[in-house]
Amino acid sequence: NDVVLKVEHLTKHYPIKKGVFSKSDACVHALEDASFEVHRGETFAIVGESGCGKSTTGKCILRLTEPTSGEVILDGEDFTKLKGEDLTRARQKMKLIFQDPYSSLNPRMTVADIIAEPIDIAGTYKTRAERDARVEEIMQAVGLDLAFKYRYPHEFSGGQRQRIGIARAIVLEPEIVVCDEPVSALDVSVQAKVINLLEELQDKLGLSYIFISHDLSVVKHISDTVMVMYLGHTMELASKQELFDEPLHPYTKALLDVIPRIRHERIQDKKILQGDVPSPTNPPAGCVFHTRCQHCMKVCCDRAPEMREVKPGHKCACHLFDEGLTEEEKTPVSI
Ligand code: SF4
Ligand code: MG
Numbered sequence: 001n002d003v004v005l006k007v008e009h010l011t012k013h014y015p016i017k018k019g020v021f022s023k024s025d026a027c028v029h030a031l032e033d034a035s036f037e038v039h040r041g042e043t044f045a046i047v048g049e050s051g052c053g054k055s056t057t058g059k060c061i062l063r064l065t066e067p068t069s070g071e072v073i074l075d076g077e078d079f080t081k082l083k084g085e086d087l088t089r090a091r092q093k094m095k096l097i098f099q100d101p102y103s104s105l106n107p108r109m110t111v112a113d114i115i116a117e118p119i120d121i122a123g124t125y126k127t128r129a130e131r132d133a134r135v136e137e138i139m140q141a142v143g144l145d146l147a148f149k150y151r152y153p154h155e156f157s158g159g160q161r162q163r164i165g166i167a168r169a170i171v172l173e174p175e176i177v178v179c180d181e182p183v184s185a186l187d188v189s190v191q192a193k194v195i196n197l198l199e200e201l202q203d204k205l206g207l208s209y210i211f212i213s214h215d216l217s218v219v220k221h222i223s224d225t226v227m228v229m230y231l232g233h234t235m236e237l238a239s240k241q242e243l244f245d246e247p248l249h250p251y252t253k254a255l256l257d258v259i260p261r262i263r264h265e266r267i268q269d270k271k272i273l274q275g276d277v278p279s280p281t282n283p284p285a286g287c288v289f290h291t292r293c294q295h296c297m298k299v300c301c302d303r304a305p306e307m308r309e310v311k312p313g314h315k316c317a318c319h320l321f322d323e324g325l326t327e328e329e330k331t332p333v334s335i
Pocket of ligand 2: 199202
């Protein structure tokens with residue numbers, strides 16, 4: 001399976017302005033050293049609680065926010081270094097679907113013009129007829145009635161708006177679509193339809209998805225590979241099968257323990273673990289999860305675990321899988 005996107009050591013720190021109360025150069029550690037590969041035609045899910053760095057990862061990949069360091073290799077080029085026309089051209093290969101499509105749809109534009117905007121800007125078609133034919137083709141592909149062409153976003157339901165957002169995202173035939181909580185704002189009955197549409201389009205167009213979600217039951221359905229994040233750090237990375245059947249990281253296990261039994265419960269409404277997520281401005285030393293981990297050892301408070309391949313294709317950042325620890329380092333610490 002060929003790699004369509006390779007992310008290397010991607011990091012984002014947001015500086016906090018020096019003020020009366022903070023004299024130091026504090027910063028928010030939003031994303032720390034993320035490395036992963038996305039294969040052509042796969043759905044790569046990024047999961048974790050809100051504020052764990054999922055959206056920051058998506059935004060840094062697309063350069064909606066500039067990463068502090070790291071590389072995003074797209075078709076052999078480092079996307080983070082591109083400028084001018086090269087950047088514009090590369091941007092056509094990666095598109096975004098938002099959580100709330102409505103906020104991203106211009107209320108004064110018709111559905112047809114919204115969907116056509118990317119091809120209008122890119123100047124893809126020479127004639128009006130070709131352009132209109134493409135709009136109709138895409139509307140049909142996403143299940144929008146052609147009678148809606150000259151209507152406005154406010155006339156549509158959430159699910160239909162998301163179809164408009166998807167149509168706009170794929171009209172230029174990108175290679176990668178970053179889907180940031182694409183169904184979280186929708187009713188459960190509509191969620192399944194939009195997920196099915198995304199899968200259908202993936203098969204038809206060979207799209208690769210980076211699927212950002214806090215909802216593990218959705219991720220279990222749609223993903224091929226899953227990366228779990230906590231406080232900006234990557235905790236675990238494995239195939240969906242491995243991650244759900246044989247989770248290794250204590251944080252992943254805790255997340256899986258609270259997968260809602262009833263579909264309409266939302267993880268964000270439940271308390272996943274004891275204690276609050278620490279502030280990303282001042283993350284815990286050592287393993288960032290150690291303040292909430294039931295397996296915390298002495299070493300966890302001092303030294304950050306590295307992301308390592310524990311089983312073939314299954315990576316995890318946790319000292320429980322370090323073989324070289326001393327008895328002293330393994331001393332349990334109660335939290
Ligand atoms: Fe828990 Fe230590 Fe593993 Fe962190 S490194 S998850 S604190 S056992
Ligand atoms: Mg799929």
